[in-house]
Amino acid sequence: MTAIGMEVSGLTVELTTPRGTTRAVDGVSFTAHRGRTLALLGESGCGKSMTAQAIVGLLEPIASVTAGSVQVDGEDLLKVSRKRRRQLAGPTLSIVFQDALTALNPVLKVGTQLAEPYRIHQRMPAKRARAKAIELMRHVGIPEPESRVDSYPHQFSGGMRQRLLIAMAVALSPKVLIADEPTTALDVTVQAQILALLAQLRKEHDMAVVLITHDLAVVAEEADTVAVMYSGRIVETGPVDEVFEDPRHPYTRGLLDSVPVETERGADLSSIPGAPPDLFAIPPGCPYQARCPLVQDVCRAERPALETRAGRAVACHLAEGTAQ
Amino acid sequence: MLTFLRRRVLTSLLPLLAVVLGVFVLARLTGNPTALYLPENATAQAREQFSAANGFDKPIWSQLLDYLSGVVRLDFGTSLRTGESAAVMALRAFPATLQLAAVTMLLACLVGTAVGCWAALRPNGLADRVSSLLSMTAASVPDFWLAILGIWVFAIMLGVLPTSGVDAGGLSWVLPIAVLMLRPAGVLTQVVRGAMISALGSPYVKVARSKGAGERRVVARHALKNAAPPALTVAGDLAVGLINGAVVVESIFGWPGIGKLLIDAILQRDFAVLQAAVAITAISIFVLNIAIDIGYALLDARVRQKVGAAA
């Protein structure tokens, strides 16, 4: 078994809005191993980004973590001081955010931005940090890095910008890298290159990668483990090949039935009839009840817990019945 | 960068030319300026003499040429009141206005940036509320009223500041600057606050934080640099407005600048001085606009490229 990179348990995020308070992330737990990829899979709005932001400590002011822990290297990230968190941001835990096209500062040279991790964490002199930035650019496949280091973000294509962001995130060789939909904003042709780059860097740095996506094909190709999220909760998790071969949660099964995995990269997870429950009106019991073909009375009364049976964790009252 | 500059100079020259021509047209619009320049009871002979001496008997286009060649040589004729060269008088008054405006603008920018950032870091906090209230008040109270209030409270009631003039050294600066800077500082605070709030909520600031950047680096390096271009644009407009505001404030406080010269010239129908003062004001606004554009381009590579491509 590979070493554990990060262990998230019971992570809960509450959202306070004029419409009321609700749980956008509700008791999420997963373990990411070094050198492996864990995919966090789910429809738009199910709380994937919120989970990622809670882990890196960069939630919007309206959201706050109310329970749970994030263990990395024997420290609980949710308990450490702000200063300690900043020290860990980069060398231990890094993130590539969802908005690839706007995530670089438009008025700073890319070289300056790439040099920042070295400047902040290693107090490296500007000249050496710049040389490091050039090296990083070359490493992630930016052509002519010596001349482009002084360019501004708008002078790069979307794919190149995502490469720069990834380079910045892995600059200090973090133990854990969270990539929030790293290819959604990009052309289909560029997507495969970015995923290949991530895989290469994961091996080089022996990183635990948490890959957030709503793309089943990406999960099938890139991930070792998958955690399926629905309405702020993880409803099924396990090794990708097992889960895809034999899905036990009706939601996972619905997803897999609706999309031919091998052919359609980029297909959206919207082909199951119905929609997820309104965040401010989540019914008691199972959140999937309104769309579930197997729904029983017990589903409306009692919330199914994520229970492990034979190495597979599923949150469904009827999971055992569907196992055979 | 050079094409960029040439373009800006050319586009900004147009309004300058318009002002220079406007002054000429205005001065001639009222008919033969002799009537304006000479007293009511002047003799016909005196009028003819005056006309000839100033070239008013020549055809209008030739007068225009004379006028323009005068402008180019910064020669606006002599003051009717003092007999001195109008241009020399204007140039002598100009530094006083420039100093007043520069110090005011500098202070307004410093205050606006500091308070704006502070308010943006804690939206709806105490600093934010107090500064909003003050900016709104400053924007709605006329300069002359503030000036008079200031004189009444600090010069007359408390007696700690001079009522007018420049003889009291540093203290003479306090009231004129305080009155002049209130509005620009208030407006800049609101602009910086808005720009900083949007910059601090942007994805690139999140990325900077995810790299472990501290608050100071996030604010100064990432957010402020993005908030600077809109603030600079507004600061430029405010600086132009300040030159107008100086007319009132200089007159009230007896500040020997271009504004006071302008008012005095109008009151005394000293057209040569009026023309010189207007022209020098227009030229300084022209230079100011160019400087703002250069600053804008230096701050933002995208502007440089866009303008360069369009040129």
Ligand SMILES: Nc1ncnc2c1ncn2[C@@H]1O[C@H](COP(=O)(O)OP(=O)(O)OP(=O)(O)O)[C@@H](O)[C@H]1O
């Ligand atoms: N500022 C906000 N105000 C109100 N609700 C919000 C806000 N931000 C997020 N939410 C809600 O929180 C939930 C989780 O959002 P999150 O961004 O984590 O979704 P996601 O799974 O990343 O979706 P996507 O695939 O679209 O990125 C969503 O239902 C969203 O509507």
Ligand code: SF4
């Ligand atoms: S608990 Fe009931 S409603 Fe929920 S997924 Fe299982 S069967 Fe469907």
Ligand SMILES: [Mg+2]
């Ligand atoms: Mg998201």
